[in-house]
Amino acid sequence: MVKLSGRWMYPFTIRIPLFPMAKDVTDDEVQAHMKPVLESLSFAPRTDILKRLMEQKREEREKKASRHIQFLKNVYLHPWLTVTEHYASLGLGSKTGTRVKADLLRWKWVEEIPIATGRRGKQPIILSLTDIGLEKLRESGIQARRRGKGGAKSLWWAHKLAEIYEEKGYQTKIEGFAEGKATVDLELIDPEGRRIAIEIQMSTDHAMENIIKCLKAGYDEVIIASEEDTILRGIEEKAESCLGSEARARVKYKLLKEVLNG
DNA sequence: AAAAGCTATGGTGCCCTCTT
DNA sequence: AAGAGGGCACCATAGCTTTT
Incomplete structure (x- = not known):
């Protein structure tokens, strides 16, 4: 029984006839003897x-x-x-x-x-x-x-928050991968029909643009949410100096984990 | 107030059986 | 034999609670 690892798929049997052989036999003699035998065998080219x-x-x-x-x-x-x-x-x-x-x-x-x-x-x-x-x-x-580096993280938060708010009876809409479109990370409509925009900020970058974009879009409330308090404070500070009191009143700042667990 | 212990949550590893 | 998959114990972690 012959089994060749890796090169032949299945084990196979061979028969070796007993043949008395002189000790001083040459290669040529062996080849001459075997020639008719080999020619009679069928074979598959390897x-x-x-x-x-x-x-x-x-x-x-x-x-x-x-x-x-x-x-x-x-x-x-x-x-x-x-x-x-x-x-x-x-x-x-x-x-x-x-x-x-x-x-x-x-x-x-x-x-x-x-x-x-x-x-x-x-x-x-x-x-x-x-x-x-x-x-x-x-x-x-x-x-x-x-896609941006913070993208995956903010999407996770957006989906998680959407889940939380849906349980509370809000309608939710998550920003897709729309390129260049001015959409918010998470849009909420509360049971009374108030429209709320949530912007998830991984840094202070573009925060003011986002806030202004949301205010212009006419959301009743804009929530800036972040993982870090320092980011929130930084954005709030800027907003204080850029926005009028009416606009400021519509913007809230929340820690993501507090929104999630609160 | 620091340290130690507890526990819910998310992820991993081991061992087993079954299939190919 | 090797891979797939299930079950289960285990690990890691962070917030909470209790002890020192």
């Missing part, structure tokens, strides 16, 4: 087998890689999902999901971003595409645009 094997290996690799690409695509399309939510939405168990994620991290296709929720327990983790990851998506024929 190149075909190798081709088939390589094909099979390639298919396996592609199948595996496609799972990684699927995961990557999911991260791109739903950047607000946490790690385990990604697993669930892809139908991966925790084991498989963890493995795929570990690969993506090892290859530096994605980065982990923990979120300080202000709640007890481990911080949920979301994933963000790296430049390499973005390139991989494009190589796979998926149109993918570069």
Whole structure:
């Protein structure tokens, strides 16, 4: 019984006839003796087998890689999902999901971003595409645009807050990926029909533009929300000097974790 | 007030069975 | 044999509570 690891798919049997052989036999004599025997045997050229094997290996690799690409695509399309939510939405168990994620991290296709929720327990983790990851998506024929770094985080907050407010009976609308459009991160309509805009600020950048944009759009209330108190204070300070008292009264400043847990 | 302990929450690892 | 997947124990963490 012969089994060749890796090069021949199945074990096979061979028969070796007993043949008394003189000790001083030459190679030529052996070849001459074996020639008619070898010619009578059928054989498959090894190149075909190798081709088939390589094909099979390639298919396996592609199948595996496609799972990684699927995961990557999911991260791109739903950047607000946490790690385990990604697993669930892809139908991966925790084991498989963890493995795929570990690969993506090892290859530096994605980065982990923990979120300080202000709640007890481990911080949920979301994933963000790296430049390499973005390139991989494009190589796979998926149109993918570069998105801002704080993007995934603010989307997570927007979705989480939307969840919270929906439970309280608000209508909610989350900003999509509309390019260049002046939309707010999260739009709320309370049960009485008051329109509220929530802008999630990861830094003080563009804060005043956002506030003015929302005020002009006619929201009854504008909430500036941030993870950090220092950011809120910084924005508020600017607003104090830029806005009139009427406008100032419509703007509120809240810590994200307090909105989430309050 | 600092330290230690508790606990809810999110994520991970091990071991097992089943399938291919 | 290797991979998939399920079950379950375990780890890490941060806020809360109790002890010192």
